[in-house]
Amino acid sequence: xxxxxxxxxxxxxxxxxxxxxxxxxxxxxxxxxxxxxxxxxxxxxxxxxxxxxxxxxxxxxxxxxxxxxxxxxxxxxxxxx
Numbered sequence: 802x803x804x805x806x807x808x809x810x811x812x813x814x815x816x817x818x819x820x821x822x823x824x825x826x827x828x829x830x831x832x833x834x835x836x837x838x839x840x841x842x843x844x845x846x847x848x849x850x851x852x853x854x855x856x857x858x859x860x861x862x863x864x865x866x867x868x869x870x871x872x873x874x875x876x877x878x879x880x881x882x
Contacts (some may be wrong), residue, residue: 803864805839808879811862814880826856
């Protein structure tokens, strides 16, 4: 799963706005806006979440899940080069 803060961090790493993310993921702008205003883990239908995660992955974003190996031992993102 992906959190709202991971979405915002991923966009920041890529230097894109919500509209650009929506276009890249094949989702509507209101859908991206709703996802980013989630309290923690993004809520949405499976198809939308799958499209979002696939689009971020295609752009070189790796999602770091809770408890995964990271310096702060929490959720995060990193840009793969």
